[in-house]
Amino acid sequence: MINLKNSIAALMLLLSTAVFAETAQEAAIKRLVEPRLGEGVKVDSVTKTPYAGLFEVRIGTDILYTDEKAQYLFVGSVIDAQTSTDYTKARVADLNKIKFSDLPLDAAVKMVKGNGKRVVAIFEDPNCGYCKRFRQTLQGVDNITVYTFMYNILAEDSAVKSKNVWCSSDKSKAWDDWMLNGKAAPVAAASCSTPNDKVFALGRKLGVTGTPTIFFTDGTRMPGAVDVKTFEAKLASLK
Template identity: 50%
Template sequence: MRLTWMKAPILRQYRRAVMAGLLALSAGGLAVPAAQAQTADNAKLQSVRDAINKAFDVEVTQVRPTDYANLYEVQLGGNIVYTNEKAEFVLAGNLVDAKTKRDVTTDRIDEISKVDFSTLPLAQAVKLVKGDGARKMAVFEDPNCGYCKKLHKELATLDNVTVYTFLFPILAPDSMTKATSVWCAKDQATVWTDWMNKGVVPPDASCETPIEKNLALGQKLAVQGTPAIFFESGNRVNGYVPAARLNQELDRK
């Protein structure tokens, strides 16, 4: 069809309208396959999730594809395993990028383990302030945890730090008794540090405590043992670490 009979302004408007229509048609045509592809991908991820759930009777937190050999990352709480599209196997161990030498699994676990420090219910924790208390950390500890006591020797060397201890009695029959006595003490921090550093048994005391809430919180945060340390940066460290590492993490922004 020839358009020479149209006046120039009208011709320009017509061409713009035609072009807009073509673009809309193109976008609509591309949107359907993209949506279909996304639906197919979601179905595939759900299929992997269902297969792992059925085979191992575990709660799968998340499934996502990796960049390696058609492997899928399966997140089980704070842990990572790998499988293929049909979930024919489960591979537990660290995936390392052969080119960059990067430990992909460790990096991913660090990422999913991060916690927004500001969301922690610090009122449920025993508070110990050293120096100006500017740097902050939170620790889940059991009164009978040997590595927690070892950690306290490192904490004694730190300065300008506030330590929030979530009493987390999971190790021994009397862990709850000791934790309750610590929480119900007039000077919680002193009684706690005297027990952890000097072995001075907390005087018997009873009151309402947040310990059950701490246990629920620990489960939510996938705390599987003590000590479990959380820093303001969002980083998390499981287990005992020396003072040098603590200072490094405390100074991290």
């Protein structure tokens, strides 16, 4: 029996390493494709895939496909008809991976529940309704450490609310008071400094376009207010 998980991992390794040994054919396709994508668009790599004779065209973390003569461009997901495996989704997830240990955790609000052995980092905006919903979900999750980066992207007063939380004597309690109960933190002193700008720059660098966005210790991310079953299943897969 084929181990599907191992097969996908092998495929991702093949694609991620192939760009370092671009063939003459891949280079030729890159030269043909790039001018057809619009002025200023830069193709980072062209890689032959193991399926359907397609070539992966990567632009940042965006993926499209072409044929060996670069006559056609295909936009969408490559899905295995037998296993329903979405190879494109898996590839994009791999491209979006981060190095969790590089996150500046000192710029995040830390919450520990139970033994705290399971660790995640979350980008949240204080005005984000979906973030508040996910905070409710976290209420039912134990043995976890959550680092919350207050990522102010939704409203003009998001930075003010984040500053008030950051400058509170108990940051974690102040954040939960606001996100769970709508209880605002005391107004911060003007002299209190925050990591707001640092977190905003970090989120942009990591390509965080919405909140909440959850990062796991394996470097993968999960956007949106996922349900507890999905969240727990992901955490269990990291063991």
